[in-house]
Amino acid sequence: MNYISVTLLACILPLAYAGKVLVFPVDGSHWVNMKILIEELHTRGHNVTVLRASNSWHIKETSPFYISITVYDDGGIEALVDTFTRQILVNRREKLSFWAHLMLISKSGKAIEEMHQNQLAMMGEIFENKTLMDLILDAKYDLVLTDPAFGSGVFLAHRLGLPLVLNARWTMHGEAHFEIAPSPLSYVPIPGMELTDKMTFGQRVLNVMGYIFQHIHKARFVYPHYHSFCTKYFGDEIQYVSLLQNADIWLMRNDFIFEFPRPTMPNIVYMGAFQCKPAKPLPGDLQEFVQNSQEHGLIVMSLGTLFRYLPQDITEEIAAAFAKLPQKVIWRHTGPRPANIGNNTLLVDWLPQNDLLGHPHTKVFITHGGTNGIQEAIYHGVPILGLPLVFDQPDNLSRMKVKGTAKIVDVAELDRTSFSQALEEVLYNTSYRQNMGRLSRLHHDQPMKPLDRAVFWIEFVMRNGGAPHLRTQSFRMSWIAYHSLDVIFTLLIISAMFCFLIYLLIRYLCLKIVFKKKIKSD
Amino acid sequence: MNYISVTLLACILPLAYAGKVLVFPVDGSHWVNMKILIEELHTRGHNVTVLRASNSWHIKETSPFYISITVYDDGGIEALVDTFTRQILVNRREKLSFWAHLMLISKSGKAIEEMHQNQLAMMGEIFENKTLMDLILDAKYDLVLTDPAFGSGVFLAHRLGLPLVLNARWTMHGEAHFEIAPSPLSYVPIPGMELTDKMTFGQRVLNVMGYIFQHIHKARFVYPHYHSFCTKYFGDEIQYVSLLQNADIWLMRNDFIFEFPRPTMPNIVYMGAFQCKPAKPLPGDLQEFVQNSQEHGLIVMSLGTLFRYLPQDITEEIAAAFAKLPQKVIWRHTGPRPANIGNNTLLVDWLPQNDLLGHPHTKVFITHGGTNGIQEAIYHGVPILGLPLVFDQPDNLSRMKVKGTAKIVDVAELDRTSFSQALEEVLYNTSYRQNMGRLSRLHHDQPMKPLDRAVFWIEFVMRNGGAPHLRTQSFRMSWIAYHSLDVIFTLLIISAMFCFLIYLLIRYLCLKIVFKKKIKSD
Incomplete structure (x- = not known):
C-alpha cells in the first residue's frame, strides 16, 4: 500500500471538549449518511479523520469537515455495483429465463464476495503499513466510527484498542438487528422477502427457510474471508462476530415508524431520518418552475445515487406518462433526453431532494425506494410511487405499501398506462397522503431529534471511554450456552x-x- | 361496593392540552413512585383521577394533585404485608427449621394470592357499580395509568377501551421484562436468586429451574384468579396476558445503570431514578446536626416504608455499633428507643432521604435495599451498606454488590462486631465510593431526565391515542407460533x-x- 496523503483542511473549533473520531466509512449511498454524522461532529467541535480509498467513489479527499487519510486501493466498488445493478434491471425487463436469473444471483454473490475481499485487503494494507499505524496510534483517537456493511472497520477498532460506534443498517450477515438483538422469526421478517410482521403459517415457513438459506449463502461467500483475516491478525481465539457484537453503540439508521416493531437492545440507538431537515428555499430557476405548479401540484422523481438512468424504453414510457399530466414534474435524469418529454417536465442533473419534498406543492415522490429517500418522504409527509430495483429497495417500499403510504410499480412490467394509473392513484386517492401524514406526525413527535440523539451517544462513548453497561453478555456466549x-x-x-x-x-x-x-x- | 366520594380539590392549570388520566395505583411503596408521576402530570396541566380503596394505606383521599374516587374495600394489603415481612425476619433471626421456613413460604404464597384476590374483587365491584362506571365513562379519560404488580388496572383499561400505560417493575408473573421482552435465561437472571448476568453452568441450571418453579408457583396461586375474572367479564376469547402485553407503553422503574443489560422492546421506556432530585437544604434542626458532622462525615440509615422497626435485639446491636463511631448518624427509627444509643446518633420518625443523601457530608447509606433508596444512593453517589429483608431487596443489593458499590450484612447473623466491620469497610475502603461515583456519573449523563422521558411518553399516548407502532406482534401469537x-x-x-x-x-x-x-x- 502506498500511503498517499493526509489533508489538514478541517478547521478546528475551540470548544471545551474536542474529541477525536476515526471514521472508516462505506462508499456509495452509505457515505451520504456518514457524512451527515461527520458534519455534525465537526460542528460540535470534534476532530474527525476519515480513512478513504484512493479510488473512492463519493468520499472526497478534501473537506472542511474532516481530515482524510488516503489509502491506495485499486479495487473500488463503484464499477461492481454499477454493472451488477444495471444487469439485474435488464434481466427483469427482458424477462430472461430462470437459469439466466440464477446465474445473475450467483454472479451477485461473487460480486459481494469481491467487495468484502477488497475491503479486507485495504484494511490488511493499513495494518501492515507501520508508518500509517504509528500515525493513527499517535493521534490518540477516542473512538472508531464505522459502517458495518463491510466489517473491516471493526478490526481497526480492535487493533487500536478503541471504543467502537457503528453507523449501521446492515452487517455482513444481513440486517443489523439480527446480529445482536433476539429476532424471533415468527414475527421479524428477514430482509429481501417483502414479508411483514403479520405472517401466515406459509410465510413463517418461508421466513425460516430464507433465514437458513441466507446464512448458508453468507457462510459460503463472506464469512471465510473474515475468518482468515481474524486468524491472521488476532489469532484463533478471537471471532469476528464477537468483535462486532462487542461494539459500544449501534446507531441504527432506522426506527419503528419505518420498520416493524421488534426486540431491541440497550445499546441500540435509533436515528431513522436523522439526515432530514426542514426545507430550505429553492434555488432561483427551480423556485420559478415550482411556483408555477400551484394549481395542480408537483411530482418529484429521483432514483438516488446508484441509478443514474433507466434503460431508454422505460424512460420514454415514463416521459410519455408525465406529459399527459396537469402536474409539473421535476425529474432527476442524467441519460439521453427522452423524445416523449412534455412541457410540464423539467429534467435535472441533480435536485435538492429534501427541499423539494418539503415544498408544499409536492404531491408525490417517485423513488427507487432507498432508505434515505423514503425517510425524507416520511419526514415531509409526501406519499410515494415506488420503482424498486435492487438491494433493500423492494423491502423498504413494501413496508411503505403495508402502511398505506406507497404504491409500487414493477419496472419489468412498466408502460405508460400502468405507470399513469399508479401515479394517479397516489395523486388522487387521499388515503396515501393521510397515512403518510400520520407517519410524519409520529416522526416529529419524538423527545429528541434523531441526529442529536446519535451525536449524544457518540459523545457519551468519548466521555466515558465506551458504554459497557449497555452491552449484554450474549456476545461472550457460545450458541449452545x-x-x-x-x-x-x-x-x-x-x-x-x-x-x-x-x-x-x-x-x-x-x-x-x-x-x-x-x-x-x- | 359503596361508592363513597369524589374529591374535587385538584386545581387545573389552564394549558393548551390538558389530558385526562385515570390512575389505578398499587398501595405501599409502589405509591411513592406513582405519586411522583401524578404530581408531574398535574404540574404540566393534566387532570388526574385516582381510584383508591377506602382502607388505603398511603393513598390519601384529598390531594392538591389529583381528584380521588374512593371505593369501599375491606381487604387491605397493609396488615398482610406487615405480618408477613415481620415473620420472615423473625424466622431468619431465630434460625427456625427448614420446615418452618417452608411453611412460611407456603404462607407467603397464600398471602400473595389473597392480595391478588382482594384487588380483583375491588375491580369487580367497580365494574358492577353502574353509577360509577357511567361516571368514569362520561369523564372521557385519555388513558389508564396503572402499576401491573397487581393486574386489575389492565382489565379497567380494556373495559373502558382506553390506551394503557404501565408504571412497572413487576407484573403478576414476576419481573416485568419477562412479560414482554425476550429474556434468554442464559444471561438474564430471574428475580429472587441473587444471580448476575455472568453465570456458571450450575447457576444457569438454577436459573432455568427457578424460572420453571416460579411459573408453576404463579400458576397455582395467581393465574387462576385472573383467568376467572377475565372469563367472567370478557368471555373465553380473551387472555389476561394478551391484555397486559397489549399495553401501549411500559414505563420501567429501572435502567441499565442499576440492572444488568438485557434485551428490551420498542415500547419500554426506562425511567430509573426518576424520583430523584438535587438535594434541597435541610430543615433547621437536622441542618445543625449534619453541620456538626463535618470532620468525620454522616451516616444515614432508613429501612423504607415497609419496615417501621427491627426486632429490639438487632436494634440494640446496631445502636451499640453506631455509638463507637466518630461519624454522626441519622437513623429513621420509630420503635422503642434502644438503650445502647450513642450521643452521635439522632433517631427520627421520618427523614428527608433525598436531601440527606445529597448532602456532601453523607458517607454511607444504610438501607434495606428497596429500589427507591438504591436509586437515590446512585443518583447522589453514596455507597451502601445493605440489610436486605424480603421481596426484591436481596436482588437489588446483590446488583450493587457486584458493581462494587455495596456491602451486604445478613440480618439473621448481625451483631455489633459484624455490623461495625462491614460499615467500616464501606466507610474507609475508597473503592465503594469511587464505584458509586461512576454509576452516579452514568446516571447524570443521559440525553433527557428520566421523569421528563416518562411524562413525554404518557403525553405521547394521549396525543396519539396510543402507541401501536411500538408494540410488537408477539402478543397476538400462541407460544408455539x-x-x-x-x-x-x-x-x-x-x-x-x-x-x-x-x-x-x-x-x-x-x-x-x-x-x-x-x-x-x-
Whole structure:
C-alpha cells in the first residue's frame, strides 16, 4: 500500500471538549449518511479523520469537515455495483429465463464476495503499513466510527484498542438487528422477502427457510474471508462476530415508524431520518418552475445515487406518462433526453431532494425506494410511487405499501398506462397522503431529534471511554450456552434418570409383592 | 361496593392540552413512585383521577394533585404485608427449621394470592357499580395509568377501551421484562436468586429451574384468579396476558445503570431514578446536626416504608455499633428507643432521604435495599451498606454488590462486631465510593431526565391515542407460533420425508442393478 496523503483542511473549533473520531466509512449511498454524522461532529467541535480509498467513489479527499487519510486501493466498488445493478434491471425487463436469473444471483454473490475481499485487503494494507499505524496510534483517537456493511472497520477498532460506534443498517450477515438483538422469526421478517410482521403459517415457513438459506449463502461467500483475516491478525481465539457484537453503540439508521416493531437492545440507538431537515428555499430557476405548479401540484422523481438512468424504453414510457399530466414534474435524469418529454417536465442533473419534498406543492415522490429517500418522504409527509430495483429497495417500499403510504410499480412490467394509473392513484386517492401524514406526525413527535440523539451517544462513548453497561453478555456466549441447550439437555437427562429410578423402584416393589404372594400361595 | 366520594380539590392549570388520566395505583411503596408521576402530570396541566380503596394505606383521599374516587374495600394489603415481612425476619433471626421456613413460604404464597384476590374483587365491584362506571365513562379519560404488580388496572383499561400505560417493575408473573421482552435465561437472571448476568453452568441450571418453579408457583396461586375474572367479564376469547402485553407503553422503574443489560422492546421506556432530585437544604434542626458532622462525615440509615422497626435485639446491636463511631448518624427509627444509643446518633420518625443523601457530608447509606433508596444512593453517589429483608431487596443489593458499590450484612447473623466491620469497610475502603461515583456519573449523563422521558411518553399516548407502532406482534401469537415450533416441526417432517424418498430411490436403484446383474450372471 502506498500511503498517499493526509489533508489538514478541517478547521478546528475551540470548544471545551474536542474529541477525536476515526471514521472508516462505506462508499456509495452509505457515505451520504456518514457524512451527515461527520458534519455534525465537526460542528460540535470534534476532530474527525476519515480513512478513504484512493479510488473512492463519493468520499472526497478534501473537506472542511474532516481530515482524510488516503489509502491506495485499486479495487473500488463503484464499477461492481454499477454493472451488477444495471444487469439485474435488464434481466427483469427482458424477462430472461430462470437459469439466466440464477446465474445473475450467483454472479451477485461473487460480486459481494469481491467487495468484502477488497475491503479486507485495504484494511490488511493499513495494518501492515507501520508508518500509517504509528500515525493513527499517535493521534490518540477516542473512538472508531464505522459502517458495518463491510466489517473491516471493526478490526481497526480492535487493533487500536478503541471504543467502537457503528453507523449501521446492515452487517455482513444481513440486517443489523439480527446480529445482536433476539429476532424471533415468527414475527421479524428477514430482509429481501417483502414479508411483514403479520405472517401466515406459509410465510413463517418461508421466513425460516430464507433465514437458513441466507446464512448458508453468507457462510459460503463472506464469512471465510473474515475468518482468515481474524486468524491472521488476532489469532484463533478471537471471532469476528464477537468483535462486532462487542461494539459500544449501534446507531441504527432506522426506527419503528419505518420498520416493524421488534426486540431491541440497550445499546441500540435509533436515528431513522436523522439526515432530514426542514426545507430550505429553492434555488432561483427551480423556485420559478415550482411556483408555477400551484394549481395542480408537483411530482418529484429521483432514483438516488446508484441509478443514474433507466434503460431508454422505460424512460420514454415514463416521459410519455408525465406529459399527459396537469402536474409539473421535476425529474432527476442524467441519460439521453427522452423524445416523449412534455412541457410540464423539467429534467435535472441533480435536485435538492429534501427541499423539494418539503415544498408544499409536492404531491408525490417517485423513488427507487432507498432508505434515505423514503425517510425524507416520511419526514415531509409526501406519499410515494415506488420503482424498486435492487438491494433493500423492494423491502423498504413494501413496508411503505403495508402502511398505506406507497404504491409500487414493477419496472419489468412498466408502460405508460400502468405507470399513469399508479401515479394517479397516489395523486388522487387521499388515503396515501393521510397515512403518510400520520407517519410524519409520529416522526416529529419524538423527545429528541434523531441526529442529536446519535451525536449524544457518540459523545457519551468519548466521555466515558465506551458504554459497557449497555452491552449484554450474549456476545461472550457460545450458541449452545446462549440458547441454554446444554442446560435443557442436562435437565432432560436428570429427569429421565429420575423417572428410570422411580420405575426401577416400582418394579422392585411389585416383584417383591408378587414374590411374597407367590411364597404365601405356595 | 359503596361508592363513597369524589374529591374535587385538584386545581387545573389552564394549558393548551390538558389530558385526562385515570390512575389505578398499587398501595405501599409502589405509591411513592406513582405519586411522583401524578404530581408531574398535574404540574404540566393534566387532570388526574385516582381510584383508591377506602382502607388505603398511603393513598390519601384529598390531594392538591389529583381528584380521588374512593371505593369501599375491606381487604387491605397493609396488615398482610406487615405480618408477613415481620415473620420472615423473625424466622431468619431465630434460625427456625427448614420446615418452618417452608411453611412460611407456603404462607407467603397464600398471602400473595389473597392480595391478588382482594384487588380483583375491588375491580369487580367497580365494574358492577353502574353509577360509577357511567361516571368514569362520561369523564372521557385519555388513558389508564396503572402499576401491573397487581393486574386489575389492565382489565379497567380494556373495559373502558382506553390506551394503557404501565408504571412497572413487576407484573403478576414476576419481573416485568419477562412479560414482554425476550429474556434468554442464559444471561438474564430471574428475580429472587441473587444471580448476575455472568453465570456458571450450575447457576444457569438454577436459573432455568427457578424460572420453571416460579411459573408453576404463579400458576397455582395467581393465574387462576385472573383467568376467572377475565372469563367472567370478557368471555373465553380473551387472555389476561394478551391484555397486559397489549399495553401501549411500559414505563420501567429501572435502567441499565442499576440492572444488568438485557434485551428490551420498542415500547419500554426506562425511567430509573426518576424520583430523584438535587438535594434541597435541610430543615433547621437536622441542618445543625449534619453541620456538626463535618470532620468525620454522616451516616444515614432508613429501612423504607415497609419496615417501621427491627426486632429490639438487632436494634440494640446496631445502636451499640453506631455509638463507637466518630461519624454522626441519622437513623429513621420509630420503635422503642434502644438503650445502647450513642450521643452521635439522632433517631427520627421520618427523614428527608433525598436531601440527606445529597448532602456532601453523607458517607454511607444504610438501607434495606428497596429500589427507591438504591436509586437515590446512585443518583447522589453514596455507597451502601445493605440489610436486605424480603421481596426484591436481596436482588437489588446483590446488583450493587457486584458493581462494587455495596456491602451486604445478613440480618439473621448481625451483631455489633459484624455490623461495625462491614460499615467500616464501606466507610474507609475508597473503592465503594469511587464505584458509586461512576454509576452516579452514568446516571447524570443521559440525553433527557428520566421523569421528563416518562411524562413525554404518557403525553405521547394521549396525543396519539396510543402507541401501536411500538408494540410488537408477539402478543397476538400462541407460544408455539411465537417460538416457530410449528414451522420447525413441519420442516423436520418434510426433511425426513425427503430423506426417506431418497433412501427408497437408492434402494430401488440398487435392487435393480443387483437384479440385472443376477439375470446376467444367471
